Amino acid sequence: xxxxxxxxxxxxxxxxxxxxxxxxxxxxxxxxxxxxxxxxxxxxxxxxxxxxxxxxxxxxxxxxxxxxxxxxxxxxxxxxxxxxxxxxxxxxxxxxxxxxxxxxxxxxxxxxxxxxxxxxxxxxxxxxxxxxxxxxxxxxxxxxxxxxxxxxxxxxxxxxxxxxxxxxxxxxxxxxxxxxxxxxxxxxxxxxxxxxxxxxxxxxxxxxxxxxxxxxxxxxxxxxxxxxxxxxxxxxxxxxxxxxxxxxxxxxxxxxxxxxxxxxxxxxxxxxxxxxxxxxxxxxxxxxxxxxxxxxxxxxxxxxxxxxxxxxxxxxxxxxxxxxxxxxxxxxxxxxxxxxxxxxxxxxxxxxxxxxxxxxxxxxx
Amino acid sequence: xxxxxxxxxxxxxxxxxxxxxxxxxxxxxxxxxxxxxxxxxxxxxxxxxxxxxxxxxxxxxxxxxxxxxxxxxxxxxxxxxxxxxxxxxxxxxxxxxxxxxxxxxxxxxxxxxxxxxxxxxxxxxxxxxxxxxxxxxxxxxxxxxxxxxxxxxxxxxxxxxxxxxxxxxxxxxxxxxxxxxxxxxxxxxxxxxxxxxxxxxxxxxxxxxxxxxxxxxxxxxxxxxxxxxxxxxxxxxxxxxxxxxxxxxxxxxxxxxxxxxxxxxxxxxxxxxxxxxxxxxxxxxxxxxxxxxxxxxxxxxxxxxxxxxxxxxxxxxxxxxxxxxxxxxxxxxxxxxxxxxxxxxxxxxxxxxxxxxxxxxxxxx
Numbered sequence: 001x002x003x004x005x006x007x008x009x010x011x012x013x014x015x016x017x018x019x020x021x022x023x024x025x026x027x028x029x030x031x032x033x034x035x036x037x038x039x040x041x042x043x044x045x046x047x048x049x050x051x052x053x054x055x056x057x058x059x060x061x062x063x064x065x066x067x068x069x070x071x072x073x074x075x076x077x078x079x080x081x082x083x084x085x086x087x088x089x090x091x092x093x094x095x096x097x098x099x100x101x102x103x104x105x106x107x108x109x110x111x112x113x114x115x116x117x118x119x120x121x122x123x124x125x126x127x128x129x130x131x132x133x134x135x136x137x138x139x140x141x142x143x144x145x146x147x148x149x150x151x152x153x154x155x156x157x158x159x160x161x162x163x164x165x166x167x168x169x170x171x172x173x174x175x176x177x178x179x180x181x182x183x184x185x186x187x188x189x190x191x192x193x194x195x196x197x198x199x200x201x202x203x204x205x206x207x208x209x210x211x212x213x214x215x216x217x218x219x220x221x222x223x224x225x226x227x228x229x230x231x232x233x234x235x236x237x238x239x240x241x242x243x244x245x246x247x248x249x250x251x252x253x254x255x256x257x258x259x260x261x262x263x264x265x266x267x268x269x270x271x272x273x274x275x276x277x278x279x280x281x282x283x284x285x286x287x288x289x290x291x292x293x294x295x296x297x298x299x300x301x302x303x304x305x306x307x308x309x310x311x312x313x314x315x316x317x318x319x320x321x322x323x324x325x326x327x328x329x330x331x332x333x334x335x336x337x338x339x340x341x342x343x344x345x346x347x348x349x350x351x352x353x354x355x356x357x358x359x360x361x362x363x364x365x
Numbered sequence: 366x367x368x369x370x371x372x373x374x375x376x377x378x379x380x381x382x383x384x385x386x387x388x389x390x391x392x393x394x395x396x397x398x399x400x401x402x403x404x405x406x407x408x409x410x411x412x413x414x415x416x417x418x419x420x421x422x423x424x425x426x427x428x429x430x431x432x433x434x435x436x437x438x439x440x441x442x443x444x445x446x447x448x449x450x451x452x453x454x455x456x457x458x459x460x461x462x463x464x465x466x467x468x469x470x471x472x473x474x475x476x477x478x479x480x481x482x483x484x485x486x487x488x489x490x491x492x493x494x495x496x497x498x499x500x501x502x503x504x505x506x507x508x509x510x511x512x513x514x515x516x517x518x519x520x521x522x523x524x525x526x527x528x529x530x531x532x533x534x535x536x537x538x539x540x541x542x543x544x545x546x547x548x549x550x551x552x553x554x555x556x557x558x559x560x561x562x563x564x565x566x567x568x569x570x571x572x573x574x575x576x577x578x579x580x581x582x583x584x585x586x587x588x589x590x591x592x593x594x595x596x597x598x599x600x601x602x603x604x605x606x607x608x609x610x611x612x613x614x615x616x617x618x619x620x621x622x623x624x625x626x627x628x629x630x631x632x633x634x635x636x637x638x639x640x641x642x643x644x645x646x647x648x649x650x651x652x653x654x655x656x657x658x659x660x661x662x663x664x665x666x667x668x669x670x671x672x673x674x675x676x677x678x679x680x681x682x683x684x685x686x687x688x689x690x691x692x693x694x695x696x697x698x699x700x701x702x703x704x705x706x707x708x709x710x711x712x713x714x715x716x717x718x719x720x721x722x723x724x725x726x727x728x729x730x
Contacts, residue, residue, distance in 0.1 A: 099638060107638050107662055109614065183663070249474065273464060273472050276665065283657045288650040295648060295668030297472055298548070300641065303660030 001025065002032070005359055006145030007333055008058040012050035015337040019058055021141060026149045031079050032071035033087065033150065037330075038143035039064025039169040040352040041199065042259035042281075045340050047119050052283065056119055062143030063089045063117040064168040064353075066158060076152045084164060086156040086316070087148060088171035089306045090114040092135060106179070106306045110134060118142025144333065146359050156313050159320035166325035169199060169351040170316055173326060175307035177204035177255060178315035180278045181211060183304065184253050188212030193247075193254035195267050197224045197235070198343075200257035200281055202326055202350035205233045207315070208255075210322040216247070218267065221346055227327075244270065249297065255280050263287040268299060276300040326351045332358035366390060367397070370724055371510030372698055373423040377415035380702040384423055386506060391514045396444050397436035398452065398515065402695075403508035404429025404534040405717040406564065407624035407646075410705050412484050417648065421484055427508030428454045428482040429533040429718075431523060441517045449529060451521040451681070452513060453536035454671045455479045457500060471544070471671045475499060483507025509698065511724050521678050524685035531690035534564060534716040535681055538691060540672035542569035542620060543680035545643045546576060548669065549618050553577030558612075558619035560632050562589045562600070563708075565622035565646055567691055567715035570598045572680070573620075575687040581612070583632065586711055592692075609635065614662065620645055628652040633664060641665040691716045697723035 001022040008019035026032045044061035046052055065087040069079050079085055093100050094110020108114040112121040112134050120140040142148075158167045177200050186192055192208040194201050197219040205228070208215045215233040219225070228235030236243045247270045254267050254277040261284050268277055268289065279286065279301065289301055307315065319325050327350045331339050339352045366387040373384035391397045409426035411417055430452040434444050444450055458465050459475020473479040477486040477499050485505040507513075523532045542565050551557055557573040559566050562584040570593070573580045580598040584590070593600030601608045612635045619632050619642040626649050633642055633654065644651065644666065654666055672680070684690050692715045696704050704717045 104638070109638070113661070273469070273474070279656045279660065283660060285653040285655040288653050289666070290650045291644045291668045292648045294666075295644065295670040296478070298667065298669045300665040300667035301654070301659075302663065302665035303656045304663045305660040 002147055002149070004141070004145050004147050006060045006141060007336055008060045008141075008144070009048040011057055012055065016048065016144070019060060023141070023147060023149050026071060026073050028073040028075040029151050029153075030073045030149050031069055031076055031085065031152050031155045033065070033067035033085060033148050033155070034070045035065055035067040035143055035146055035148055035356045037066045037165045037168045038062040038354045038356060039172065040336070040339055040343065040354065041172050042343060043172075045343060046259070048340070054119070056139040059119055060141035060144050061118050062145070063087070064171045064173070065117070065143030065148060066164040066168045066171070067148070070147070072152075078152050079155055079157070084158040086158050086167060086171045087117060087143065087150050087154065088156065088175055088312050089117055091117050091120070091140060091150045091154045094134065103310050104308050106308050116140060144336070144354065146356055154309065156309070156316060159317055161320040161323070162316065162325060165328055165330055165353045165355070167316065168353050169203065169326040169328060170319055171312060172306065173199040173351060174203045174207065174315045174319060175312040176200060176280055177257065178207050178318065179307035179311045180255050180280050180304045181208055181253070182311065184276055184278060186211050186213055186253055190214070190252040191216070191250055193218060193251045193267060193270060195238070195254060195256040195264070196258035196281060197221070197228065197350075198257065198259070198346065198348070199326065199351040200259070204255050204257055205231060206324045207318070209233055210318070210324055227349060238266070249273065251275060254278070257281040260284065261286055264301060265290050265293060268293045268301065271297065271299045273297040274299070276302050278302045278304050280304050328353045330355050334358060367512055367514070369506070369510050369512050371425045371506060372701055373425045373506075373509070374413040376422055377420065381413065381509070384425060386425075388506070388512060388514050391436060391438050393438040393440040394516050394518075395438045395514050396434055396441055396450065396517050396520045398430070398432035398450060398513050398520070399435045400430055400432040400508055400511055400513055400721045402431045402530045402533045403427040403719045403721060404537065405701070405704055405708065405719065406537050407708060410708060411624070413705070419484070421504045424484055425506035425509050426483050427510070428452070429536045429538070430482070430508030430513060431529040431533045431536070432513070435512070437517070443517050444520055444522070449523040451523050451532060451536045452482060452508065452515050452519065453521065453540055453677050454482055456482050456485070456505060456515045456519050459499065468675050469673050471673050481505060509701070509719065511721060519674065521674070521681060524682055526685040526688070527681065527690060530693055530695055530718045530720070532681065533718050534568065534691040534693060535684055536677060537671065538564045538716060539568040539572065539680045539684060540677040541565060541645055542622065543572050543683065544672035544676045545620050545645050545669045546573055546618070547676065549641055549643060551576050551578055551618055555579070555617040556581070556615055558583060558616045558632060558635060560603075560619060560621040560629070561623035561646060562586070562593065562715075563622065563624070563711065563713070564691065564716040565624075569620050569622055570596060571689045572683070574598055575683070575689055592714060603631070614638065616640060619643070622646040625649065626651055629666060630655050630658060633658045633666065636662065636664045638662040639664070641667050643667045643669050645669050693718045695720050699723060
């Protein structure tokens, strides 16, 4: 076993604190990674606080993990000792269902779907009704820790042009938005809307712009209008109904990155005939959608989830090539609770990234 | 002016009754039609009872109109005296917007959208804020009448192989469902679900089957399971959760034909990864859709509205070629109020069609 340290939530009410645990030694196909940086995703907060009602405690969040390979199994061929690598939202999948064999592991239809980097498997053994849990474990511990062991297939290569702390949020925020923009065919000259201007919105706007689109971000935070201008995209306040009215039927694609239940109706009206609004940030019942607005222009409201391994690798390379990446604020592990509070009130531009070296400096908060 | 007779609702509470009115004489591009049959669409009931809060009274419903040409304007070239013709949901559109010039008049983006066959224009003059109503009228009177005058472009040709009373419901129920099935690419070997088994559901099931799909209809009415078997399609009760469970991720496309707000979540789960559920029957805010079920399989919930003129003509010919059509129950005009009550409680297999010759037999109910 490997002695590991991390930060965990003990229950839905607890602040995160130091947690010592053991990780299994890597097998022949596994890569052991010394974690350098881990991004802070809004999902981490939902999960730590049991807002999706499926958290297994203790919960060690973190699925935007960048580190250096410290050991490889005998059969590992893709990664070598010392490589800078990344781990995103998944660390395994069934590998045999139709999506898995079509390189869409993020839509794995195996009995427990894909294995989440933390709080996986999705159906814990204790709740599994169809025989044994296929991944043979009750829980997984994420990247808020000094070391992680992952099957080589689920380990991404970080391009040399990307700083490790900038690469980290690309593994979820970047990949999730890239996957949707790519799937719905965003291309040069199109008009793309981004609803919500946090960690995912920041990446969605930059990626869509790099794809050649004319990008508008919709935000509730007037201070963020300046940020939009700084990125070279148009910013519109969500409650500026006169501005929204002028944008009726103007967009080829809209991605919503708001990480909770919200009302998409004002944005559905902005879609061109036959176009799609994709909800990529929320995983809950949405506000009722008025089918009059949908049907009168044959629009669609879709959803998409994280990204395949191939898309994740592709977005890392896309960001390196286009010299884009998230705006990050690097914090110490010990600052995580304050950071959660700031994320919750939208006070971050745009992604916190934990410098994991802080974990060794001081282990007591 | 032409003296016309029809049946109208005087207000939201009134039963329909005889109504004498005048229609404008046809101009050089117009076709005057002696109405033979008119289908009874659930929309007629919504509109007569002001359930969409936009009814202009008196309201003469009817947008599944089949009749014989009794006069043509000097410039009419498509239709001739004595032709059997049809009129669907629209009698005009702006003719200049992008959808109109792309043969998708049903998505007209002109200032008043397309002109509905009855209760049109969508924005009545009295409520228009952007200058004069482009169609120059406050209301339109539909096919529950003995005569109708329509611009030739909006008049369809009824193939000789179709009986006129069978052709009538194809003009809305058939066209609306055909348009969605065609747009989402339903094809041989696919599995297609039809939610709701009334007038639209009947046509959707028959059309999808004729396109080569394996069709399942979902109904609340156990008596309709036999009807499904009779049509050669599978019937499943909407509340049979065990049956629905077995159909998870099984469908390539699902069309909902339920004519009011309803919960699509149980059917979203039946879609294959990347597939679409199209709401074609309801025009109101739907029940909240759980984005977890949508996003986890990159599904879409879409809407579509009636059909273009081209698709309407195409479905008439498709039905003639495949020898399919709605199951109809022919009624007298005087029976309309009882028919509305029966439609409301789902007691029709599957479409009432009014024999308009009844209007001359007795003008007093």
